[in-house]
Each structure stands twice: as C-alpha cells, then as structure tokens.
Amino acid sequence: MFKYFPHTQTDLDQMLETLKIKSIDELFVDVPKNVRFQREYDLPEAMSEVELRQYFKDIAKENRELVCFAGMGVYDHYVPSVIGSLISRQEFQTAYTPYQPEVAQGTLQYIFEFQSMIQTLTGMDTANASMYDGATASAEACFMAEAITRRNKILVSETVNPNVLATIRTYAHYKNLAVEIVPMKDGITDIESLGHQVTSDVAALVVQKPNFFGIIEGFEIAAGILHGNGSLLIENADISTLGVLKTPREDGADIAIGDCQSLGMPLAFGGPTVGYMATIKPYVRKLPGRICGLSKDVNDKRAFVLTLQAREQHIRREKANSNICSNQSLMALYVTIYLALMGPNGLKEVNELSYQGAHYLHDRLIATGKFKVRFERPFLKEFVLETLIPVELIQEVLLKEGYFGALPLVEFNEEYENLVSFAVTEKRTKAEIDKLVSILEGLSW
Amino acid sequence: MVNYDKLIFEISREGRIGYSLPKPFATEYTLNDVNPRHMRDETPKLPEVSELDVLRHYSNISQKNFGVETGFYPLGSCTMKYNPKINDEIAGNEAFRNIHPLQPASTVQGWMKIYDELQKALGELTGLSAFSLNPYAGAHGELAGLMIMKAYHEKRGDYKRTKVIVPDSAHGTNPASTAVCGMQVIEIKSNKHGRVDLESLKASLTDEVAGMMLTNPNTLGIFESDICEITKLVHSVGGLMYYDGANLNAILGKARPMDMGFDIMHINLHKTFSTPHGGGGPGSGPVGVIDKLVEFLPNPRIKQLDGHFYLEESLEAIGRVSMFFGNSLVWLRAYAYILTLGKENLAKIGDFATLNANYIKELLKTEYFLPITGPCMHECVFDGLIDVSTGVRTLDVAKRLLDYGMHAPTIYFPLLFHQSIMIEPTETESKQTLDHFVEVMLEIAREAKENPERLKQAPLTTPVGRIDEVFAAKKMILTYKDYLEYLTQ
Amino acid sequence: MSKLLDGLYYSESHEWVKVVEGNTVLIGITDFAQSQLGTVVFVDLPETGTKLVKDAEFGAVESVKAASDLFSPVDGTVIEVNEDLIGEPEKINEDAYEAWLLKVELDDLEALKDLLGKVDYAKLSE
Known part of the structure; x- marks a missing residue:
C-alpha cells in the first residue's frame, strides 16, 4: 500500500470482477507490445516524509539568502503574513479554472476584484484575469496590437528590460512580426529617432516605466506620435509604482502590461509571479485569456462568471487571439490580498520608503567618489550608476559580506560597460544601506 | 457564511489600514520632489480595510469554492488528483523563496540542482533527452515545443514547412498554439x-508538414493503438511528432512518449505531478525533446560541469520565452511528489487511474450513452443520457451533481459529441468514492425520468444558482468601476 | 425546423441576401445560423465604405458559447450598417430576416444567381 493510492486488495478484486478481467493489465490491450515500458524507472525508491524533508533541506543549503539590493524585474518587497495564510486555503489552492461558476464564486470574485484593482492602478478601462508574467504579457500585447492595427512591425524602446525584449523577439520571430529597437538617449527613449521610425507598418511601440535604468520616463509625446500614425502605445509598468506614478492611461497607453511580483510575492528564483494586462474599452474583445464578469443568477442574486469566452482557444481554436489557457490565477489572489491590506495609503508609503532608501543610497554612493551619475533623471526605487571599480570585484566583495546588488548591465549589452544597477525597497534598513556603502567605500584595487 | 456576498470594495472605510511598515529614516528625500508631471492625478481607488477584514472577507469567499479536499473532482482532462501537503511545506522553505533570480550561479546551486534533477526525472519518465522547465503552463509548453519544431526546420533551410496536423479531437490549445507560432x-x-x-x-502528408500534435491517450481517453504507424508516417515525410502531455498520467508505468516515436512534448506538472491548479494556475509546462532537438530548447538553460551548475544562453535556442526560469515553486512540489512516490509507485499510477476510469465506465453505461466501446484509459467519455426523451441535457446532469456535493465532470468536450461528459477519476480516489459517484449519477438518471424539470433548475444548493451568461456578456461589467456605473444607470 | 423565406438568396456559410432595389441588397444570417449559435451577444461589422469580397471574412457574430465568422456572400460595397444590432444583437434571434447586418451595393447583380435558393439551402441546413 501507498499513502496516495487508496486501493485495498479487496477493492481491487471487486473492481476487477466488475470489469470481468483478471488483471489491470488487460485494460492496456490498446498499447502495442513494442512500446510497452518493460523495465523499472531509473529513479530513486519512494522516500518517507522524514527523508524527503531532509533531502530538500540539504539542497536548500546550497542556496544563499542575501541582503537584496537588486531589481531588474524582481523586487524584495515586504510580503504580509496574511497572504500565506489565505492563499494556502485548499478552496483557493486546489480548485480548477472556474468552469462551474456555481461552485467557484470564490475564485471568480477575487478575479473580479483583481481586475478592478488593476483597472484603478493603471487607469485603463478593463483588465484580464492574468498573464504568465510581465515578459510574456508584453509579447501578447504585441500580438494584440497586431490584431487591432493589422500591422506587423513592433518597435521596442532600448530602455525596456532586455529579458522582456528577448521574450518579445522570440514570440515575434515565430509569428512573423518584425521587431525594431528605438534607441535610448540619455537614459530615455529617443523621441527624435522614434519620429523617424514610426512608419505606416508600425503596430505599436513598447515602453517601460520605470525603465530598465530605473528612470521615470514620460510618454505623452511618444503617444502623440504613435496615435497620429494609427499605432498603439504599449506600456510595461511596474504595477507597484503606479500607486504614485502617472498611470499608463494618463501617459496615453492603449495597452498596459507588466508584472505584479512587487505586489506581495517572494523573490522565489523569479517565479511564479503574475502578469497583468489592461486596455481601453474598444479593445476589450482583443484581450487574450480569461475575463471575469459580474452577472446575476436565476434568483437575481449577484454572481460572477467567466465572460467573453468566445475569444478564447477552447472555442475559437486556431482563430483565438492567444493560446493562453491556465494563467497564474492564485498569484492574482496574492495581488488582490496584498492590495486590500495595503490600500492606497500603504502602497503610497511603500513607494515613499523605497524612494527615500534608494535616494539615500544613491547619494551616499556618489559621496564615496567611486560612482558617478550617468543619467540626470528622476528615479524611484532603482537606479544606475557608472562605477570606477571593476564590476566583478564589486560582486565578489558584496557576496563575501552576504550582500547582493550592483548588477552589471554589461551582461545585457556591451555598450553598458561600467554601469551597475541598484534597487532599494522598504525592507532595506539604514544599517544595511550604510553597510553596503562602507563595503564599497573601503574597496581598493 | 456562504451567504456572505460583499466585494472587498464594499467593506472599505476611509482611513482604515491593514499593514505595518518600517519607520522612515531618510525623510530628507520625498516623492514630492519628483516633478508632478510624473505623478498620478488621482489616488487609486483601492479598498481601505483592516487585517481582520481581509482575513474574514477572503475566508468567506473561499467557502464558495469547491476544491479537491472538498470532494470528488472528476474533471476530465484536468487530472484533479490529491495535492499533497508535504509538497506545499517544501515549497515554503525560505531558502528557496528568498532567492533573487539574477543572483550569481554560485549562490543558487540548490535551485539549479532542483531544476536539473527534475528535468532528468521527467526525461526518464518520458524517454526524452532533456527538458526545459521554463514554460509556465501547458499551452506555453506547447508554444515553446512548436517553436522548436519550426526552428528545427528553419535551421535546415526548409522554410516551406508551416503546416501542423491536429486531430479534430484535440484540445483548443493545439490549434491556437499552432497559429500563435x-x-x-x-x-x-x-x-x-x-x-x-x-x-x-495520409491524405494530409506533404513536404509542407512541419509536424503533428497528438495527445495519447487522446481526449476521448482512448489509446491510439496505431501510434507506431502514425509516427512512422509523419516521420516519413520529414515531420516531427509532438506529444501533448495533458494525458500523461494514464501511461505512467506503461509506456513512454519517446518509445512511441514522439520528438517533442510538454508536461503539465499541475496535472500528472499533482501540483495544485490554483483556480487556473500557476501551473508549469516543461517542454522536452529528443537528442537532435536539445540545441533548440529555450534560454536560459541550466548546465552542469564538474559538479557545478551554471547558466547558458545559446544562439541555436528558440530564444527566451519567459522573464526568468519559469514557475520554480511549482517544480519543487512536483519533484517532491516524484520522490515521495519513487520509481515503484510512479509505475502504478497508470494502472490505478485506468482501473478507476474503466470501473466508472462499466457502471454508468446502462444509463449514459457510451459512443465508443472497448477499454478506456484514465478517463471515459459519455455522450449524455441514453434516454433523450426527457429533454435533460448534459448541462443539467453536471449542475445536479453539484447539489450532491461533487464537482461536475468536464462537459461539452471533446467536441466530437454533442453532449460530452468526460470523467477522469484519477488514481487517488477510492472504490468507495467511485461507488458513491456512480450511485449519484444513476440517481440523476432516475430523476431525469421522474422529475426532469427539477434537473433543469439545478443546482439548488450551491452559493448561487445558474448564472445569466448573456447578461454578463452584454453588460460587460468587468470591474468595480463598471459596476458602480451600472448601478447609477 | 428553422425558418426560411421565399425570394432570398442563401449562402453555404449561412448568410442570406435580399434585393431591396436595383443593385442594393441587405445581408444577414439565416434563422438556422442563429439557432445554432444561441443568444447573440455581440456583432462585429465592417464600417460603411468597406469593400466586400465574396467568400471572404467580413465580421463575426458571437454568443456566450460560440463565435462564428461571417463570410460575404457577394462582391460589393457596404453602404449602411445596422446600428441597432450594436446595442441589441439579440434581435438576430428574434427574427433573423428582419435583423439585417449590412446594406450593400453589389458589383454585379447577376452574381446572385450563384447563391442557393430556398430549397437547396433547406437541404443544407437540415
């Protein structure tokens, strides 16, 4: 017997009798003999729970938890304890996609609340029930722009995170969309260049806020240029910062997308997080993935249900806007609970504290004389400096002290030599920042 | 409290908070210094609630959900097996959670080891050479797999291969992924x-065929007994075979996709390997390939040299399909599951899953129409009630099951039949649970004859009754803002 | 049994064409098509001035469980769109032959002969 198989010998005997067979194997008559798997799997024998715990504990020791001053898409924000308690409820965690809405109102309601929260943060009209992550959401937004404009070229600003760009490139290549980079100038999208690049085949421009260098870019001019050409603006925004920053809607975006990791999710080696996607009313039917709508039941009681499903793969098959099926539903619940706890004030405070910490670190690093400002631009919780110290040395020394930060940008683009990136969240204490500065200050080479 | 019916926004009171944050220490800096042109005009309309408000609210709405621990969940094609608790415990380890994805390889050897060991285990279970764990879900794995298919042909300079053969019984994601690719x-x-x-x-085989996608057992729960002939035919015209791993659970211990002639596949860790579905994700959709296709697996990859793991980005790869490495906390659960079962129990999954499905099939075929006879694999498909004179349809049967405290099977899929009922019991259900389910299904068949009207009104005991989907689609109330506007109309 | 009208032309993709006067026709979907779809919740139609090409896609109708592309039964130019259907697409279910979708100026009136008559279409939608 085994704990996940409830079949007793008596059960088995009775079931075989019902089926009028001698052994279970007779049910596999359709599996040709020559493809039958005849040996044992080359895998370990079953582990008891005691052994299993120890096994993973030992592997976990080979990871190092570090004081995190890194960002680039994943931020070490505070995760309230309430989230873990609620999301582990089996009713949320083990349910399937809410295809039987009468017994899935819990899931459907939080999706509705999630969509509502994404709506108010982005200022757009409607959001979907979630995407895999910010990078794939960006790629899907490009497809959406293609469907809306019936054009096949995508512009991407150089100030977009290179992993997001790489994901867009992959998706675009296989769907036969062209991708062209709009260069960066002084840390922001080069508007003059954009003006030349916006041709009649351009479906959209993808931008990011705050951008890859942490800079808060304004996009009103870009939006004007694009819209004048019948093209769309796709804005990838760190949803947490939208608690204070201008919304994608105010920027003139047609599609807002991004990752929600900064809203209540652990670093977790980068996943699972959850992507969001929001748009304006006229484009709602072009949104990929699931959407929850408010309705009523037969007794006129308020109820929620998946709606506009005729866009989706299970109905439209090869004509669907997207192939997405399972998304990151439970992670959308993380976001919903986080935003409920934080509210408008908490989210503002998170941004204020991160802003303060980041600027405090920035100014102290400059004061060491070993870092220089490259871009004179406003930033929030993440910034880039030019370093006079060899980047490999910084990493090495910080790691020795259990710190992680000063990510070298040259790993993404050789033109970014000597540039390093720092991120500071509300979790970083004054002592940690001072320590980081003193480690770097004391460096000689 | 199943009657609790508030939205989080409706219990909001201005000024109430549910958080505590560290005290500021660098107050000489303030967001007010940022040029107002970068700041939003209006405060976002998020709820203002206390911590206890949040707990009660979400605890209450959770009670309106049906989970695997609530009762029998025979949702066909979804493999709603038990999601072991120990797996959650292991995924909760801080030494896995507090790790930034961009940390240097030397500080994430544990994560990389998990990645490597899991992908190797999946390789052994399927016969394929290597897996990338980067795809986030089944459909995402399909897309990555099709990209690999296309990349393989393109690298050989064979650009005319743009057709993918998909059976009419396939999941909607197969044709959708093909189009997206x-x-x-x-x-x-x-x-x-x-x-x-x-x-x-045979009629569809040309030199424009890039490959064929197949689920085996297929979506009718039937093993494609001609599988060797099928893979041979597709290979003979230069196409590749793609295995949709949605139904992999059925063949564990019995057969491996590689041995059937498949070249590429994805696995739904949230089906076969017991990770929770989460109400629609996060899942995980590892994509695996045979030797000659390994070079095309997505970036980034995790490699090993002299016992040390490192990251690799390859130009031959299809590229990057995710921000980082995928749904890593899901892998931990799946790997814990594999190690808990061990080789001896993994080999029995197909047996028990198949036995359970056939048992149900045998006992229901007197009242429910069985369009295809012969043994099924891990799931069985009926085409509605045999007695159609009552006017009771599959939808009514499904809704009535909810009243009996069971989740409905998958309905109206596969599309080959008009009244499909697709039942997948999984290996974690006991004979007693199956017997009870059968009893209820037969009782519903009786009710259909005696009181069809009641069935058409089911469910009667759930938190809400049947929902007006036309109202939802027409009114398009998709956010709380929409709702407030609707109320003032 | 779905409803069919005399004097209309029908396409295999379940659209109907009715001559109003001269080269001007109305286009809609058949009663059979609406009955297969269920309650229509959305109609996606081209703008006035759009050129229609026979057998090419020109829009879509959607119910909660299905979506169906619309294929033009004729070559011509859209001169009017039935705006009433935007707000009340369910009118198609009430009377599929009253709820026309587009008014179209045909390129060639003679081409209507290639479409099906009532009897032939009835066989198709049995």
Missing part, C-alpha cells in the same frame, strides 16, 4: 473508434 492547422478526422483516421492522415 505562425503556422497553419490541418485538421484531420477521427474514425468511428475515436482514433486518428489513418487515411485522413
């Missing part, structure tokens, strides 16, 4: 036994 679908018919029609397949 910039290729065209050739749909082929199923024969009267619910299997791929070989003549139809």
